[in-house]
Amino acid sequence: MKAIETNHLIKKYKDVTAVDALCLSVKQGELFALLGVNGAGKTTTIKMLSCLTAPSGGDAHLLGDSVVTAPMKVKEKINLSPQETAVAPNLTVRENLEFVCGIYGIGKAEAGVKAKDMIERCSLGEIAGKKARMLSGGWQRRLSIAMALISEPEILFLDEPTLGLDVLARRELWDMIEKLKGKVTVVLTTHYLEEAENLSDRIGIMAGGRLFAVGTAEELTKKAGKETFEEAFVVLCRGGGIS
Numbered sequence: 001m002k003a004i005e006t007n008h009l010i011k012k013y014k015d016v017t018a019v020d021a022l023c024l025s026v027k028q029g030e031l032f033a034l035l036g037v038n039g040a041g042k043t044t045t046i047k048m049l050s051c052l053t054a055p056s057g058g059d060a061h062l063l064g065d066s067v068v069t070a071p072m073k074v075k076e077k078i079n080l081s082p083q084e085t086a087v088a089p090n091l092t093v094r095e096n097l098e099f100v101c102g103i104y105g106i107g108k109a110e111a112g113v114k115a116k117d118m119i120e121r122c123s124l125g126e127i128a129g130k131k132a133r134m135l136s137g138g139w140q141r142r143l144s145i146a147m148a149l150i151s152e153p154e155i156l157f158l159d160e161p162t163l164g165l166d167v168l169a170r171r172e173l174w175d176m177i178e179k180l181k182g183k184v185t186v187v188l189t190t191h192y193l194e195e196a197e198n199l200s201d202r203i204g205i206m207a208g209g210r211l212f213a214v215g216t217a218e219e220l221t222k223k224a225g226k227e228t229f230e231e232a233f234v235v236l237c238r239g240g241g242i243s
């Protein structure tokens, strides 16, 4: 069974078609990057797949369940770390993790164990007692991802996980995401070509709500007849008529 299978998925906002008949398939355990220019439809795609917004047409199945007819079942299997880091500023890192456990109905004792485990897994030990508002952007993003992982999702969506981070913080976050490879299916959106190239198993290039090309960075570079992935990205986007 595929982790994600979309069938002509569409989202329209009045006269704007944000996502236009998207057909995409992601394997279980795969790290898939959705790459595209501003307004390409990446966030809208993630929002439909994580049941935050209903499609205007088409459907998507996540591990066999439809976002249209079985969104509650889908929600049990997925989680999302949104573009705007959603941490409670006045709670410590540990308290944020325990708070999320509470949302999932996990009792206090188990929440403590889970939070401790997540602090270890995500290497948050040195900041576990700090209030979230005192953390740098990079640490806040790491906490946000840890909070999304605590429900043990089979599919994790990361919307622009390293947006605005410095080079070092980005590399640290990459290490964290890399560790999830093969264990959790990850779909991330990004503007950074090197992020998609370094982290992902496959890349989908979106523009104007449509998916123009899918493949490994190497395959896409070859397909475009270019030396570098950056050159290939430009060619593939222009080929889609969005230069």
Ligand SMILES: Nc1ncnc2c1ncn2[C@@H]1O[C@H](COP(=O)(O)OP(=O)(O)OP(=O)(O)O)[C@@H](O)[C@H]1O
Pocket (backbone or CB within 6 Å): 013, 016, 017, 018, 019, 036, 037, 038, 039, 040, 041, 042, 043, 044, 045, 191
């Ligand atoms: N709630 C909304 N109401 C109206 N239009 C919207 C809404 N959300 C998105 N759009 C439009 O849909 C299109 C796709 O937007 P989306 O945010 O999905 O793109 P994106 O690829 O994530 O862009 P970015 O990289 O800038 O975040 C854009 O034209 C955007 O203006």
